[in-house]
Amino acid sequence: MTANTDRSFQQYIYFLNPSTIKTDSQKIDHHLLINQTIIDMLKHSTFNEFQLETKLNEDAEFIPDIYVKGWLGKDWFIECQNSLYTIKQLYSKLDKYKQYYDKGYWNDERLIIIGKVNLKFAPEDYPFKVKQVKSIDDLKDTIKQYKELKYAKFKETVINKSDSSLKFKG
Template identity: 30%
Template sequence: MRKLGAVEEFRVEPKYGSKGTVEPDIYCKFRRTPFFIEVQKSIYSQKQMSDKMNRYLDLYNSDILGDVKPHVLIIAEQRYAVDDYPFKVFQTQSFTQFVESLKQKPQSIKAPSNNGISVRIG
């Protein structure tokens, strides 16, 4: 992780309440952005993942975190159907793959004219 960017904070399995509240595998600040990271080695059912995400929603809506509103990164071989949440949820198979996905690729847009003008963005 440190080879891919600045890690300001890194906590393993931080606790945010009693049993039954969300327990992320990792809380970190990576490149000045807070993340909760879930590393799923076993396959969860859709209900299990929905329950887990709803616990993140409960934490998000509480005042426990103050103004800090981390994104959730799920690292797993399987992709899950994740509903809309007021925080960003990313899914990837590895942290390196996640960081690579953040790099924007330049896009070309053809302007509607006879001259075939291209505009490069990025």
């Protein structure tokens, strides 16, 4: 085992020796952010499946960092960003998702861009749900509201079923 100790003010990263990846690769921090995002998602809710950096089909001109099925009752495209976007990069990425939507492939997924936030965009300009946050934990209030609504619907269903089963003969 070998360690990359060249990371000031951060924990060491350990690799197999010989390593299958370059121990000083710029992609390491990107993959650490992807992994941290998955860990943070699991703190709030489980999901059915996730795919890392997988092209969804031939017509998709993007490869999401993470595609998650069944998290908080929805499917999610997640983009993890360690560096700052230029305006051109941000809109180019969003335009690829919009093209996918326009081709009719969108199935009510959500898009989250996680990481460094240096540019704002208008989510209402897109026909799908999109949000930009520094981390999944920035969504904790939204997640709490979702869970409360889901619980209220469940409770109402249970009450309605028990009311309908309580028929008295007079």
